[in-house]
Amino acid sequence: METSLERIRKDIEALSHFNATPGCGVTRFSYSKEDRQARDYLLEQFKSLDLDVSIDGVGNIRARYLGKDSDAPIVMTGSHIDTVLNGGKFDGVAGVVGALEIVRVMHENDIRPTHSVEIVIFTEEEGSNFYSTMAGSKALTGKYGIDDLKKISNENGVSMFDVARQFGLTPENVEEHRIRPGEVKAMIELHVEQGAVLDDEKKTIGIVNAIAGMKTFVVTFTGKSNHAGTTPMYLRENPMSAAAQVISEVEDILQQVGTHSTVGTVGKIICVPNVPNVIPNKVAFTLDVRDVDPRGIRAAVAEFKKRVADKAAAHKVEVDISLIAQGQAIQLAGTVVGTIETAAQELGLTYKKMNSGAVHDSAMMAELTDVGMIFVPSVAGRSHVPEENTPFEDIKAGCDLLLKTVLRLAR
Numbered sequence: 453m454e455t456s457l458e459r460i461r462k463d464i465e466a467l468s469h470f471n472a473t474p475g476c477g478v479t480r481f482s483y484s485k486e487d488r489q490a491r492d493y494l495l496e497q498f499k500s501l502d503l504d505v506s507i508d509g510v511g512n513i514r515a516r517y518l519g520k521d522s523d524a525p526i527v528m529t530g531s532h533i534d535t536v537l538n539g540g541k542f543d544g545v546a547g548v549v550g551a552l553e554i555v556r557v558m559h560e561n562d563i564r565p566t567h568s569v570e571i572v573i574f575t576e577e578e579g580s581n582f583y584s585t586m587a588g589s590k591a592l593t594g595k596y597g598i599d600d601l602k603k604i605s606n607e608n609g610v611s612m613f614d615v616a617r618q619f620g621l622t623p624e625n626v627e628e629h630r631i632r633p634g635e636v637k638a639m640i641e642l643h644v645e646q647g648a649v650l651d652d653e654k655k656t657i658g659i660v661n662a663i664a665g666m667k668t669f670v671v672t673f674t675g676k677s678n679h680a681g682t683t684p685m686y687l688r689e690n691p692m693s694a695a696a697q698v699i700s701e702v703e704d705i706l707q708q709v710g711t712h713s714t715v716g717t718v719g720k721i722i723c724v725p726n727v728p729n730v731i732p733n734k735v736a737f738t739l740d741v742r743d744v745d746p747r748g749i750r751a752a753v754a755e756f757k758k759r760v761a762d763k764a765a766a767h768k769v770e771v772d773i774s775l776i777a778q779g780q781a782i783q784l785a786g787t788v789v790g791t792i793e794t795a796a797q798e799l800g801l802t803y804k805k806m807n808s809g810a811v812h813d814s815a816m817m818a819e820l821t822d823v824g825m826i827f828v829p830s831v832a833g834r835s836h837v838p839e840e841n842t843p844f845e846d847i848k849a850g851c852d853l854l855l856k857t858v859l860r861l862a863r
Protein backbone atom coordinates (compact mmCIF):
# COMPACT_ATOMS: atom_id res chain seq x y z
CA MET A 453 0.00 0.00 0.00
CA GLU A 454 1.52 3.29 -1.11
CA THR A 455 0.61 6.82 -2.12
CA SER A 456 0.07 7.88 -5.73
CA LEU A 457 2.78 9.95 -7.41
CA GLU A 458 0.29 11.05 -10.08
CA ARG A 459 -2.33 12.32 -7.62
CA ILE A 460 0.35 14.13 -5.57
CA ARG A 461 1.72 15.82 -8.68
CA LYS A 462 -1.77 16.70 -9.91
CA ASP A 463 -2.81 18.33 -6.63
CA ILE A 464 0.41 20.35 -6.27
CA GLU A 465 0.24 21.55 -9.88
CA ALA A 466 -3.48 22.38 -9.57
CA LEU A 467 -2.93 24.41 -6.40
CA SER A 468 0.02 26.26 -7.96
CA HIS A 469 -2.37 27.71 -10.57
CA PHE A 470 -4.30 29.58 -7.85
CA ASN A 471 -1.69 32.28 -8.04
CA ALA A 472 -1.67 36.10 -8.14
CA THR A 473 1.73 36.30 -9.88
CA PRO A 474 1.84 33.67 -12.66
CA GLY A 475 5.25 33.62 -14.28
CA CYS A 476 6.88 35.01 -11.15
CA GLY A 477 6.64 32.31 -8.51
CA VAL A 478 3.48 31.61 -6.53
CA THR A 479 1.70 34.32 -4.55
CA ARG A 480 -1.36 33.23 -2.59
CA PHE A 481 -1.99 35.30 0.52
CA SER A 482 -4.60 34.14 3.02
CA TYR A 483 -8.03 35.69 2.40
CA SER A 484 -7.23 36.46 -1.25
CA LYS A 485 -9.15 35.35 -4.37
CA GLU A 486 -6.44 32.76 -4.98
CA ASP A 487 -6.78 31.49 -1.40
CA ARG A 488 -10.53 31.05 -1.93
CA GLN A 489 -9.88 29.07 -5.12
CA ALA A 490 -7.36 26.79 -3.38
CA ARG A 491 -9.73 26.27 -0.45
CA ASP A 492 -12.59 25.39 -2.78
CA TYR A 493 -10.38 22.90 -4.64
CA LEU A 494 -9.38 21.16 -1.40
CA LEU A 495 -12.89 21.25 0.10
CA GLU A 496 -14.07 19.46 -3.06
CA GLN A 497 -11.50 16.73 -2.44
CA PHE A 498 -12.54 16.44 1.21
CA LYS A 499 -16.21 16.13 0.23
CA SER A 500 -15.42 13.25 -2.13
CA LEU A 501 -13.85 11.44 0.84
CA ASP A 502 -16.86 12.05 3.13
CA LEU A 503 -14.64 13.87 5.62
CA ASP A 504 -16.18 15.74 8.54
CA VAL A 505 -15.12 19.33 7.76
CA SER A 506 -15.06 22.35 10.11
CA ILE A 507 -13.68 25.86 9.52
CA ASP A 508 -12.89 28.11 12.49
CA GLY A 509 -13.34 31.88 12.81
CA VAL A 510 -10.08 32.82 11.04
CA GLY A 511 -10.28 30.13 8.35
CA ASN A 512 -8.29 27.20 9.75
CA ILE A 513 -9.74 24.13 8.02
CA ARG A 514 -10.04 20.74 9.77
CA ALA A 515 -11.19 17.66 7.79
CA ARG A 516 -11.62 14.50 9.86
CA TYR A 517 -11.44 10.90 8.59
CA LEU A 518 -13.33 9.05 11.28
CA GLY A 519 -11.64 6.18 13.10
CA LYS A 520 -13.34 3.29 14.90
CA ASP A 521 -13.37 5.19 18.22
CA SER A 522 -14.72 8.66 17.48
CA ASP A 523 -14.08 9.71 21.11
CA ALA A 524 -10.39 8.80 21.03
CA PRO A 525 -7.87 11.65 20.63
CA ILE A 526 -7.15 12.32 16.97
CA VAL A 527 -3.95 12.12 14.92
CA MET A 528 -3.55 15.39 13.04
CA THR A 529 -1.50 16.08 9.91
CA GLY A 530 -1.33 19.04 7.55
CA SER A 531 0.32 22.41 6.95
CA HIS A 532 -0.55 25.69 5.17
CA ILE A 533 -1.49 26.84 1.64
CA ASP A 534 -0.67 30.55 1.94
CA THR A 535 2.63 31.75 0.48
CA VAL A 536 5.10 34.62 0.65
CA LEU A 537 5.14 37.10 -2.24
CA ASN A 538 6.64 35.38 -5.35
CA GLY A 539 7.23 32.21 -3.37
CA GLY A 540 7.35 28.59 -4.40
CA LYS A 541 4.69 25.95 -5.03
CA PHE A 542 5.87 23.43 -2.42
CA ASP A 543 6.20 25.40 0.86
CA GLY A 544 3.19 24.31 2.95
CA VAL A 545 1.37 22.71 0.01
CA ALA A 546 3.53 19.55 0.18
CA GLY A 547 2.21 18.91 3.71
CA VAL A 548 -1.41 19.63 2.85
CA VAL A 549 -1.34 17.43 -0.27
CA GLY A 550 0.52 14.76 1.69
CA ALA A 551 -2.20 14.74 4.36
CA LEU A 552 -4.92 14.56 1.70
CA GLU A 553 -3.14 11.75 -0.16
CA ILE A 554 -2.68 9.51 2.89
CA VAL A 555 -6.37 9.89 3.77
CA ARG A 556 -7.25 8.94 0.17
CA VAL A 557 -5.14 5.81 0.50
CA MET A 558 -6.89 4.90 3.78
CA HIS A 559 -10.28 5.58 2.19
CA GLU A 560 -9.68 3.50 -0.96
CA ASN A 561 -8.27 0.60 1.07
CA ASP A 562 -11.09 0.94 3.61
CA ILE A 563 -8.64 1.24 6.49
CA ARG A 564 -10.27 2.39 9.73
CA PRO A 565 -7.68 3.01 12.47
CA THR A 566 -8.85 3.33 16.07
CA HIS A 567 -8.03 7.05 16.21
CA SER A 568 -9.54 9.46 13.69
CA VAL A 569 -7.05 11.09 11.31
CA GLU A 570 -7.58 14.79 10.72
CA ILE A 571 -6.22 16.96 7.91
CA VAL A 572 -5.52 20.52 9.06
CA ILE A 573 -4.88 23.59 6.89
CA PHE A 574 -3.60 26.49 8.98
CA THR A 575 -4.44 30.01 7.85
CA GLU A 576 -1.89 32.87 7.57
CA GLU A 577 1.19 30.79 8.36
CA GLU A 578 3.53 33.07 6.41
CA GLY A 579 2.42 36.34 7.97
CA SER A 580 2.30 37.84 4.48
CA ASN A 581 -0.77 39.93 5.33
CA PHE A 582 -0.14 40.98 8.93
CA TYR A 583 3.61 40.24 9.42
CA SER A 584 2.78 37.85 12.25
CA THR A 585 3.84 34.35 11.21
CA MET A 586 1.62 31.40 12.23
CA ALA A 587 -1.28 33.67 13.16
CA GLY A 588 -3.82 30.99 12.21
CA SER A 589 -2.25 28.23 14.28
CA LYS A 590 -1.77 30.70 17.14
CA ALA A 591 -5.51 31.31 17.08
CA LEU A 592 -6.32 27.59 16.83
CA THR A 593 -4.06 26.77 19.78
CA GLY A 594 -5.21 29.67 21.95
CA LYS A 595 -2.05 31.81 21.71
CA TYR A 596 -4.03 34.48 19.86
CA GLY A 597 -7.45 35.59 21.07
CA ILE A 598 -9.91 38.07 19.60
CA ASP A 599 -7.94 41.05 20.98
CA ASP A 600 -4.75 39.87 19.24
CA LEU A 601 -6.63 39.44 15.95
CA LYS A 602 -7.88 43.02 16.28
CA LYS A 603 -4.34 44.25 17.04
CA ILE A 604 -2.44 42.84 14.04
CA SER A 605 -3.24 44.68 10.82
CA ASN A 606 -2.20 44.84 7.18
CA GLU A 607 -0.56 47.69 5.27
CA ASN A 608 -3.93 49.38 4.90
CA GLY A 609 -4.44 49.28 8.65
CA VAL A 610 -7.18 46.62 8.43
CA SER A 611 -6.99 44.08 11.27
CA MET A 612 -6.87 40.32 10.76
CA PHE A 613 -10.21 40.22 12.60
CA ASP A 614 -11.85 42.49 10.02
CA VAL A 615 -10.13 40.88 7.02
CA ALA A 616 -11.37 37.46 8.20
CA ARG A 617 -14.89 38.94 8.57
CA GLN A 618 -14.75 40.42 5.05
CA PHE A 619 -13.71 36.97 3.79
CA GLY A 620 -17.01 35.64 5.16
CA LEU A 621 -15.69 34.09 8.38
CA THR A 622 -16.78 34.59 12.00
CA PRO A 623 -13.64 35.63 13.94
CA GLU A 624 -15.82 36.54 16.93
CA ASN A 625 -16.23 32.77 17.45
CA VAL A 626 -12.54 31.91 17.09
CA GLU A 627 -12.05 31.15 20.78
CA GLU A 628 -14.80 28.50 20.74
CA HIS A 629 -12.94 26.43 18.14
CA ARG A 630 -9.62 26.24 19.98
CA ILE A 631 -8.00 22.83 20.18
CA ARG A 632 -8.63 21.49 23.67
CA PRO A 633 -5.89 19.79 25.74
CA GLY A 634 -6.11 16.01 25.20
CA GLU A 635 -8.00 16.37 21.91
CA VAL A 636 -4.98 15.54 19.74
CA LYS A 637 -2.87 12.42 20.28
CA ALA A 638 -0.10 13.52 17.87
CA MET A 639 0.52 15.97 15.03
CA ILE A 640 2.84 15.29 12.08
CA GLU A 641 3.73 17.89 9.46
CA LEU A 642 5.35 17.00 6.13
CA HIS A 643 7.27 20.01 4.76
CA VAL A 644 10.00 20.87 2.27
CA GLU A 645 13.27 21.49 4.13
CA GLN A 646 13.77 25.00 2.73
CA GLY A 647 17.50 24.59 3.33
CA ALA A 648 20.31 22.72 1.54
CA VAL A 649 21.25 19.97 4.01
CA LEU A 650 19.29 17.04 2.50
CA ASP A 651 20.10 18.05 -1.08
CA ASP A 652 23.81 18.42 -0.27
CA GLU A 653 23.95 15.08 1.56
CA LYS A 654 21.68 13.36 -1.01
CA LYS A 655 19.29 12.20 1.72
CA THR A 656 15.58 11.75 0.89
CA ILE A 657 14.14 12.41 4.35
CA GLY A 658 14.82 14.83 7.21
CA ILE A 659 13.50 13.81 10.65
CA VAL A 660 13.20 17.02 12.63
CA ASN A 661 14.47 17.17 16.22
CA ALA A 662 13.90 20.86 16.95
CA ILE A 663 12.18 23.86 15.37
CA ALA A 664 13.79 27.29 15.69
CA GLY A 665 12.22 29.99 17.79
CA MET A 666 11.89 33.48 16.38
CA LYS A 667 11.20 37.10 17.20
CA THR A 668 10.16 39.64 14.56
CA PHE A 669 10.49 43.35 15.31
CA VAL A 670 9.57 46.52 13.46
CA VAL A 671 12.12 49.25 14.20
CA THR A 672 10.95 52.79 13.36
CA PHE A 673 13.33 55.78 13.35
CA THR A 674 11.63 59.18 13.16
CA GLY A 675 13.62 62.34 12.27
CA LYS A 676 12.98 65.62 10.52
CA SER A 677 12.20 65.78 6.83
CA ASN A 678 13.85 68.58 4.89
CA HIS A 679 15.25 69.66 1.54
CA ALA A 680 18.05 67.35 0.31
CA GLY A 681 20.02 70.25 -1.16
CA THR A 682 19.74 73.14 1.28
CA THR A 683 20.08 71.28 4.61
CA PRO A 684 23.72 71.14 5.77
CA MET A 685 24.82 67.69 7.00
CA TYR A 686 25.48 68.91 10.57
CA LEU A 687 21.87 70.15 10.86
CA ARG A 688 20.24 66.91 9.77
CA GLU A 689 18.10 64.60 11.95
CA ASN A 690 18.14 61.80 9.40
CA PRO A 691 16.41 58.48 10.27
CA MET A 692 17.88 56.83 7.17
CA SER A 693 21.45 57.32 8.46
CA ALA A 694 20.55 55.71 11.79
CA ALA A 695 18.69 52.82 10.13
CA ALA A 696 21.45 52.19 7.59
CA GLN A 697 24.10 51.97 10.32
CA VAL A 698 22.04 49.57 12.48
CA ILE A 699 21.14 47.35 9.51
CA SER A 700 24.80 47.17 8.46
CA GLU A 701 25.72 45.95 11.98
CA VAL A 702 23.27 42.99 12.20
CA GLU A 703 25.85 40.51 10.91
CA ASP A 704 28.48 41.86 13.31
CA ILE A 705 26.05 41.53 16.25
CA LEU A 706 25.35 37.86 15.42
CA GLN A 707 29.10 37.21 15.01
CA GLN A 708 29.75 38.72 18.42
CA VAL A 709 26.92 37.42 20.62
CA GLY A 710 24.97 34.79 18.65
CA THR A 711 25.38 30.99 18.77
CA HIS A 712 26.44 29.02 15.66
CA SER A 713 22.74 28.69 14.73
CA THR A 714 21.50 32.26 15.35
CA VAL A 715 20.30 34.01 12.18
CA GLY A 716 19.08 37.57 11.65
CA THR A 717 17.37 39.09 8.61
CA VAL A 718 16.26 42.58 7.63
CA GLY A 719 13.74 41.76 4.91
CA LYS A 720 11.53 44.84 4.60
CA ILE A 721 12.22 48.57 4.76
CA ILE A 722 9.83 51.50 4.46
CA CYS A 723 10.96 55.09 3.89
CA VAL A 724 8.66 58.08 4.18
CA PRO A 725 8.20 60.09 2.02
CA ASN A 726 10.58 57.92 -0.14
CA VAL A 727 11.50 60.74 -2.52
CA PRO A 728 15.07 61.21 -3.86
CA ASN A 729 15.42 64.91 -3.01
CA VAL A 730 13.79 64.80 0.47
CA ILE A 731 15.52 63.83 3.72
CA PRO A 732 13.16 61.13 5.11
CA ASN A 733 11.19 61.82 8.22
CA LYS A 734 10.54 58.14 8.95
CA VAL A 735 12.39 54.89 8.18
CA ALA A 736 11.00 51.56 9.42
CA PHE A 737 12.42 48.09 8.90
CA THR A 738 11.74 44.54 10.08
CA LEU A 739 14.25 42.39 11.95
CA ASP A 740 13.65 38.60 12.06
CA VAL A 741 15.92 36.79 14.60
CA ARG A 742 15.87 33.01 14.98
CA ASP A 743 17.68 30.17 16.73
CA VAL A 744 16.94 26.69 18.02
CA ASP A 745 18.80 27.87 21.14
CA PRO A 746 16.76 30.60 22.93
CA ARG A 747 19.98 32.03 24.38
CA GLY A 748 21.07 33.06 20.89
CA ILE A 749 17.90 35.04 20.29
CA ARG A 750 18.06 36.65 23.75
CA ALA A 751 21.69 37.77 23.35
CA ALA A 752 21.24 39.03 19.78
CA VAL A 753 18.10 41.01 20.63
CA ALA A 754 19.69 42.62 23.71
CA GLU A 755 22.76 43.76 21.75
CA PHE A 756 20.63 44.90 18.82
CA LYS A 757 18.45 47.09 21.07
CA LYS A 758 21.58 48.70 22.54
CA ARG A 759 22.95 49.56 19.10
CA VAL A 760 19.57 50.94 18.01
CA ALA A 761 19.48 53.30 21.00
CA ASP A 762 23.09 54.44 20.33
CA LYS A 763 22.39 55.24 16.65
CA ALA A 764 19.17 57.07 17.49
CA ALA A 765 21.08 59.30 19.92
CA ALA A 766 23.98 59.83 17.51
CA HIS A 767 21.60 61.00 14.75
CA LYS A 768 19.26 62.96 17.06
CA VAL A 769 16.21 60.89 15.97
CA GLU A 770 13.43 59.11 17.87
CA VAL A 771 13.15 55.34 17.76
CA ASP A 772 10.46 52.78 18.49
CA ILE A 773 11.02 48.99 18.55
CA SER A 774 7.89 46.84 18.51
CA LEU A 775 7.74 43.07 18.71
CA ILE A 776 5.20 41.93 16.10
CA ALA A 777 5.62 38.15 16.20
CA GLN A 778 7.36 35.47 18.20
CA GLY A 779 7.50 31.71 18.55
CA GLN A 780 9.37 29.57 21.09
CA ALA A 781 12.10 27.17 19.99
CA ILE A 782 10.80 23.65 20.57
CA GLN A 783 12.21 20.15 20.83
CA LEU A 784 9.96 17.66 19.03
CA ALA A 785 8.53 14.66 20.90
CA GLY A 786 11.01 11.78 21.17
CA THR A 787 8.24 9.18 20.79
CA VAL A 788 7.06 10.64 17.50
CA VAL A 789 10.60 11.19 16.22
CA GLY A 790 11.27 7.52 17.05
CA THR A 791 8.12 6.35 15.24
CA ILE A 792 9.10 8.32 12.12
CA GLU A 793 12.66 6.94 12.23
CA THR A 794 11.50 3.30 12.56
CA ALA A 795 9.09 3.78 9.68
CA ALA A 796 11.85 5.36 7.55
CA GLN A 797 14.11 2.38 8.24
CA GLU A 798 11.33 -0.09 7.35
CA LEU A 799 10.79 1.78 4.08
CA GLY A 800 14.53 1.74 3.38
CA LEU A 801 14.64 5.53 3.02
CA THR A 802 17.86 7.50 3.46
CA TYR A 803 17.33 10.03 6.24
CA LYS A 804 19.03 12.49 8.55
CA LYS A 805 18.00 13.81 12.00
CA MET A 806 18.15 17.59 11.86
CA ASN A 807 16.82 20.94 13.10
CA SER A 808 14.49 23.32 11.29
CA GLY A 809 15.64 26.93 10.78
CA ALA A 810 12.21 27.71 9.39
CA VAL A 811 9.31 28.08 11.80
CA HIS A 812 6.24 25.90 11.36
CA ASP A 813 2.67 25.67 12.64
CA SER A 814 3.64 22.38 14.28
CA ALA A 815 5.66 24.42 16.77
CA MET A 816 2.41 26.06 17.88
CA MET A 817 0.87 22.60 18.42
CA ALA A 818 3.78 21.37 20.56
CA GLU A 819 2.30 22.60 23.86
CA LEU A 820 -0.91 20.66 23.20
CA THR A 821 0.36 17.37 21.79
CA ASP A 822 3.33 15.27 20.65
CA VAL A 823 4.66 16.74 17.41
CA GLY A 824 6.85 15.38 14.61
CA MET A 825 8.02 16.79 11.27
CA ILE A 826 9.16 15.07 8.10
CA PHE A 827 11.30 17.05 5.66
CA VAL A 828 11.86 16.37 1.99
CA PRO A 829 14.76 18.01 0.11
CA SER A 830 14.71 21.53 -1.38
CA VAL A 831 16.84 21.60 -4.55
CA ALA A 832 19.91 23.80 -3.90
CA GLY A 833 18.29 24.77 -0.59
CA ARG A 834 16.14 27.41 -2.26
CA SER A 835 12.72 28.40 -0.82
CA HIS A 836 10.47 31.47 -0.57
CA VAL A 837 11.55 32.09 -4.18
CA PRO A 838 10.13 31.11 -7.62
CA GLU A 839 13.04 28.65 -8.01
CA GLU A 840 11.76 26.59 -5.03
CA ASN A 841 11.79 22.98 -6.19
CA THR A 842 11.44 19.45 -4.78
CA PRO A 843 11.30 16.34 -7.00
CA PHE A 844 7.78 14.82 -6.87
CA GLU A 845 9.38 11.41 -6.24
CA ASP A 846 10.85 12.79 -2.98
CA ILE A 847 7.47 14.19 -1.99
CA LYS A 848 5.95 10.78 -2.64
CA ALA A 849 8.61 9.16 -0.42
CA GLY A 850 7.71 11.70 2.26
CA CYS A 851 4.01 10.86 1.82
CA ASP A 852 4.68 7.11 2.09
CA LEU A 853 6.59 7.77 5.31
CA LEU A 854 3.79 10.02 6.57
CA LEU A 855 1.25 7.26 5.79
CA LYS A 856 3.21 4.61 7.68
CA THR A 857 3.84 6.92 10.64
CA VAL A 858 0.22 8.12 10.91
CA LEU A 859 -1.17 4.57 10.64
CA ARG A 860 1.16 3.49 13.45
CA LEU A 861 0.15 6.42 15.67
CA ALA A 862 -3.57 6.03 14.89
CA ARG A 863 -3.91 2.24 15.03
Ligand code: HGY
Pocket residue numbers: 577578579585809810811812
Ligand atom coordinates in the same frame (compact mmCIF):
# COMPACT_ATOMS: atom_id res chain seq x y z
O1 HGY B 1 9.33 32.11 7.94
C1 HGY B 1 9.23 30.90 8.04
O2 HGY B 1 10.10 30.25 8.56
C2 HGY B 1 8.02 30.18 7.51
O3 HGY B 1 8.26 29.84 6.19
N1 HGY B 1 6.85 30.99 7.64
Ligand code: MN
Pocket residue numbers: 532543544577643
Ligand atom coordinates in the same frame (compact mmCIF):
# COMPACT_ATOMS: atom_id res chain seq x y z
MN1 MN C 1 5.95 26.68 5.37
Ligand code: MN
Pocket residue numbers: 536543578836
Ligand atom coordinates in the same frame (compact mmCIF):
# COMPACT_ATOMS: atom_id res chain seq x y z
MN1 MN D 1 7.27 29.68 4.29
